[in-house]
Amino acid sequence: MFDVEKIRLDFPILTKEIFGKPLVYLDNAATSQKPRQVIDALVEYYENFNANVHRGVHTLSMEATDRYEEAREKVSSFINSESSDLVIWTRNASESLNLVAYSWGEKNVHEGDEILLTPMEHHSNLVPWQELARRKNAVIKFIPMLENGTLDMDRVKELITERTVLVSAVHMSNALGTINPIKELAEEAHKLGAKILVDGAQSVPHMPTDVQELNCDFLAFSGHKMLGPTGIGALYVKEEILESMEPFLTGGEMVLEVSYEKASWADLPMKFEAGTPNIADSIALGSAVDYLNALGMGNVREHEKDMTAYALDRFRKADLEGLDLFGPDDPNIRGGVFSFNTPDVHPHDLGTFLDRIGIAVRTGHHCAMPLVRSLGVAATSRASFYLYNTKKEVDILVDGVTEALRYFRDGPK
Amino acid sequence: MHDLEDLYQEIVMDHNRRPRNFGELEDPTATADGFNPLCGDQVTLQLFLEDGVVSDVAFNGVGCAISKSSASMMTEELKGKTVEHAEKLFEAFRKMITRAPGESYDSELLGDLEILKGVSQYPARIKCATLAWHTLHSAIQDGNEVVSTE
Ligand SMILES: Cc1ncc(COP(=O)(O)O)c(C=O)c1O
Numbered sequence: 001m002f003d004v005e006k007i008r009l010d011f012p013i014l015t016k017e018i019f020g021k022p023l024v025y026l027d028n029a030a031t032s033q034k035p036r037q038v039i040d041a042l043v044e045y046y047e048n049f050n051a052n053v054h055r056g057v058h059t060l061s062m063e064a065t066d067r068y069e070e071a072r073e074k075v076s077s078f079i080n081s082e083s084s085d086l087v088i089w090t091r092n093a094s095e096s097l098n099l100v101a102y103s104w105g106e107k108n109v110h111e112g113d114e115i116l117l118t119p120m121e122h123h124s125n126l127v128p129w130q131e132l133a134r135r136k137n138a139v140i141k142f143i144p145m146l147e148n149g150t151l152d153m154d155r156v157k158e159l160i161t162e163r164t165v166l167v168s169a170v171h172m173s174n175a176l177g178t179i180n181p182i183k184e185l186a187e188e189a190h191k192l193g194a195k196i197l198v199d200g201a202q203s204v205p206h207m208p209t210d211v212q213e214l215n216c217d218f219l220a221f222s223g224h225k226m227l228g229p230t231g232i233g234a235l236y237v238k239e240e241i242l243e244s245m246e247p248f249l250t251g252g253e254m255v256l257e258v259s260y261e262k263a264s265w266a267d268l269p270m271k272f273e274a275g276t277p278n279i280a281d282s283i284a285l286g287s288a289v290d291y292l293n294a295l296g297m298g299n300v301r302e303h304e305k306d307m308t309a310y311a312l313d314r315f316r317k318a319d320l321e322g323l324d325l326f327g328p329d330d331p332n333i334r335g336g337v338f339s340f341n342t343p344d345v346h347p348h349d350l351g352t353f354l355d356r357i358g359i360a361v362r363t364g365h366h367c368a369m370p371l372v373r374s375l376g377v378a379a380t381s382r383a384s385f386y387l388y389n390t391k392k393e394v395d396i397l398v399d400g401v402t403e404a405l406r407y408f409r410d411g412p413k
Numbered sequence: 414m415h416d417l418e419d420l421y422q423e424i425v426m427d428h429n430r431r432p433r434n435f436g437e438l439e440d441p442t443a444t445a446d447g448f449n450p451l452c453g454d455q456v457t458l459q460l461f462l463e464d465g466v467v468s469d470v471a472f473n474g475v476g477c478a479i480s481k482s483s484a485s486m487m488t489e490e491l492k493g494k495t496v497e498h499a500e501k502l503f504e505a506f507r508k509m510i511t512r513a514p515g516e517s518y519d520s521e522l523l524g525d526l527e528i529l530k531g532v533s534q535y536p537a538r539i540k541c542a543t544l545a546w547h548t549l550h551s552a553i554q555d556g557n558e559v560v561s562t563e
Contacts, residue, residue, distance in 0.1 A: 019416075346477035348452050348541060349421075356417050364452050378453030378475050408478070411426055412418055 002299045008388050010035040010291075021358030024393045029174045029202060029337055029384035030362055031224045034288075038227055041287035045280045053279055054253060054270070068279050071286030072269075078289045079200075079219060080210040081236050085268040088235045089277055093201040094124040096220035096235035099272065100197060101128035103245045104218075104237075105166075108195075111137040114163040116194075118180065119145045119374060120173040123367045125199040125220075129168065139163075145374075149176040149327040156188050164194040171203035175368040175382070176327035177308070177337030179203070186215045195241065201225060206304055206335050206386070208297040211236055227292065228285035232278050242268055249274040300387045304336040307385050307394065311338060314398045321405050326375055336385030339366070342401070345408045347381040353404040359383075359397060419531030420538070421478065428482035433489050438471045445555070447474075447548030449540050454480045458548045460491075467491045467499060472545065479529075479538050484545035486526055496553055502526070503546050509533065510542050 008014050011033050016023045025033060045067070051060040053068045069084070076084035090096045105128075109115065115129050119142050133140050141159055144152040160167065167189040172179050182198055189196040197218040200209060204219075205226035211219050218241075223232040237245070247254055247265060251274040256264045265271040292300065308331040315325050315338070324341040328334045342350060347363035354361055362382045365372040372380060383397055441459035448455050456474035460467055470488045487506075491499055501522065509518040510532050520527055532542040 348454075348477035348538070349479070352420065352535065352538060353417065372453075378455070407417075407421075408426070411423060412421075 002295065002303055004303070004388060004390050007295070008390075010037065011388055012036060012039070014388060018358040018360075019356055024359040024396050026383040026385065026389065026393070026397060027360045027362050028225070028386035028389075029366070029382065031230065032205065032227050032386050033388070034227055034229065035291055037291050038229065038284050038287045041284040042229065042280055045283050050280075052276055064279060067283050067286075068277070071282045071289075074286040074289040075234055076236075078209070078293070079204065079236055080212055082212065082239065086236055086239055086242055088237070088269045088272045089282055090220075090233045090235055091231055091278070092224070092233035093199065093220045093222040094233075096218075096233055097124050097197075097199065098128050099235055099248045100218050100220070100237075101132045103248045103272070104195075104241065105129075105132045105136075107244075107246060109133075109136050109138050109165055112163060113138045113165045114161065115140050116143060116159055116164055116167045116189075117141070118143050118151055118169050120149070120176055120178060120368060120371050121168075121170055122174055122199065122201065123369070124201075125168055125170060125197075126370075129166075138165075143169075148329065149173070149178045150333065151178075151180055153181060153184065156185065160188050160192050160194060162192060164189070164192060166195050166197060168197040168199070170199040170201075171209075172206060172335045172337075173327070173368075174202050174337065174384075175339055175366045175371055175380075177334045177339075177384075178328055179207075179333045179335060182214050182216065186217075190215070202335060202337070205292075207301040217241055223281065223285040223288065226285075226288055228288035229281040232281035232285050235272075239268075242272075245272075247271055247274070251275055253277070295387065303387055304385060305331045307389060307391065308334055308336045310391050311336070311383075311385070311394045311398075314394055315340070318398045318402055320398075320401060321409075323401070323405075324377075326380065336389070337382065338384070339380040339382045341375070341377045341380050342405060345405055347379045349408060350381050350401065350404050353407060354397075354400050357396075357400055357403075359400050361397075416534075420535055422528050422531070424528050425478065425482045428485040429478040432472075432481055432485040434471050434485065434492075435473065436471050437473060438469055441471075443552045445548045445552035447544045447551075449476075449480070449544055451540070452477065454541060454544055456480065456484055456545050456548055458484070458545065458552050460549075460552055462496065465496050467494055467496065476544070477538075477541050479532060479541040480544050483529055483542045486529070487545050487549065490524070490526055491549070499549065499553060503550050506546050507543060510539055 013033050049064045051064040053065040072084045076087045146152050186196040195217040198216045200219045200221040204221040217238045219236040224230040254266050254271050254274040256266050322343050326339045351363035364379050438459040442462045443460040446457050454476035459471045461469035470491050472484045505519040505522050532538050
């Protein structure tokens, strides 16, 4: 049973008050809150198992290594990877994406090659490709977007050509909530020999993810958006691709044998993990995965779909003076992300107003500047939901926005 | 929610709704653009300087209530003032907005601009209030510049 009120008890921060009002945390697309179980895992590690991994003969180091590798197993199963050797720890989705751009991109992208992206990419899945294209004289193309914030899939066939080496797409947009048809994109990419990368920063935390079912070649995501700590993320790469990739960073831990002249590389996945890794946070991310599994990712998605349908309805029915809500209006292809523009009130003013009544939303360009600009605005306000949010919080948000619009129109009552 | 009024005073709201000196000058002698990449606020400031005196000023752009009203109030204050006085106001204004609680500032010099003092309690909004002033500073210093609050 998915019992939100019971779930909320696991999150200590949710009892916090802001300016005397209960915190309504709606900035989950930026980072999620952490349950007690994850916080405890961090403390437990430092109190009982702290040691460096993969190098000690002593008991403590072996215990730390076991827990660290066990966490990798958990994350690997969570995305249904063929093997945990294909899951590389990184700091976050951004580092995962850069790893691919350098280790795979440097070797496989050549002059005149094409990289196909979507217009709704986070800067982290845009700038690394711009930079790679600049270094290689490669070309970046974009799949056009329809009015409702979904991709124009009719154009995909003509845009993927013999020249296309990579299709890189966000699974769930952090700015619009759109869930993109990755499986279809993967099929089209593979038909012409291109690889497909999935930016799962928003999808992995919010819906079941199966890399084999999606048939993706790369999947990047962050721990901190899925109940885990900051500073830990992961990259999944299909085995035959990973085998052929050169290391990203070099140094300790990632080598097999070193002479004064040269070195050979350790096996997967350590070949891609130079230096002492983020042991504590990996282990705590393992606990976050346990937590999500106990709830069931299918249930998490159902809860958020329900919330999304409710929020769409509330936004539509409220008297919101020309409020523009971006993104698809079908909860089946949308996550719990609501970006909107209020023509008469700047998002920054709205954000300050909502903060004073305890509501945390994000305002600005959401690290998707070109997209937000293409919507014809300089900034938007964004409310994003997670498994611990309630319909009552949707009501508080919609009422808060209504009140804010009145405040900026008529002044304080 | 009385404390929100420290920020959004009636005069601030009025400048937001009806910004003064909003538009463009015919032949400005100095122009600068200011940009806050964090929230997309953008301001263009134009000055007409004669013998070291600001004889006319106009601003243009998009922004929140704080940045718009701050720019509007600034332009009202500047007309007829010397460039040296404008720079002094910039320093005093910046001090007032970024001061620690309890720290003093030159309230006499600032006059009406003191209405924005409440911004100092809203760290996330400081850049909104100072954007126009930084832009003024660069227009005076360099004539033609793009400044960013980052
Ligand atoms: C869709 C998407 N991709 C990538 C990222 C980057 O994640 P991180 O900042 O954890 O590297 C984010 C986070 O905001 C995101 O929403």
